[in-house]
Every structure is written in C-alpha cells, then in structure tokens.
Amino acid sequence: MSIMDRMMGLMMGRMSKEEKVAMMDGMMDKFFADMTADDKSKLMTEMMPKMMEGVNMMEMMPKMMMGMMGGEEGEGGMMGMMSGVTGSGKEAGMPMMPQMMMEMMPQCLTMMLPKITKEKRTSFVSKMIATLAEQGTVGMSVEEKKGFQEELVEKIKD
Secondary structure (H helix, E strand, C coil), X not given: CCHHXXXXXXXXXXXXXXXXXXXXXXXXXXXXXXXXXXHHHHHHHHHHHHHHCCXXXXXXXXXXXXHHCCCCCCCCHHHHHHHHHHCCCHHHHCCHHHHHHHHHHHHHHHHHHHHCCHHHHHHHHHHHHHHHHHHHCCCCCHHHHHHHHHHHHHHHHC
C-alpha cells in the first residue's frame, strides 16, 4: 500500500458522511477536467460494479430518471441541460428527451434483465408491460388501442 493510500484511508476514516459528500462534489469537477469521454467511459466501466454493491436499482432508476429530466429539481437535471443545448426554452428540449429515452431504454433493459433473478425479472417485466400498454395508448381511439394491443400480443408470442 502506498503512502497516498494510507493517507487517504486515515483522512476518510475521520470524515463524516456529509463531509465526504461535500468533498466529492468539489473534487469531481477537478478530477474530470482533463479526461476525455473515452477516459470517463473506461473509468465508469471499472468503477460501476464497486459503486453498485448493495444498491437496489429498481428503486434507484425512477429517482435518477426524474432527476435527469428535472422532475424534482424544476429546471435542473437533463431538461435544463437540454434546453441550454438547444438554445431555446423548455419546449424545444422536450422532443429530444423522449427520443433519447426510446433509444436508451431498450439497451438498458438488454444489459440489466439477464442479471436479475427470474422471480424479480418476471415481476418487473409484467409491471413494465402493463405500464407500456397503459401509457402507450394514451390519446388513442378505441380502434387504435385494439390494434396496439394486438401488436403487443404478437410481439410477446415471438
């Protein structure tokens, strides 16, 4: 163990949880300042398993998504960033978010679902299908809903 590791261990052992969080917030900008996107991706791949130990993703994901979309922080999170990127207000950023989610969500599920126990996976998939069926038909006529449901049943049978 290097001297730096020992010093960090001593320092971290004496800090409260609040002090660690405050320190982390301040250090993140400095730490990532000279990293490329590839460097950050590699670091994330290596660190994610350690960070996720003991974390319940079924509870965490909705909170993260709401935070990213500004659901809890008003103009903060992803929606605030998106409106800044487009140079226009909130309305201009809205179409981009659903498009991003439609591309990201299937990929996330492809990676996540095989790692979940059969029982939890079954429960989650059932809940997800019910949500998709309900929210996917918002604003549809009776005929459109029927067609949508028939298409879902065909996809599930495959």
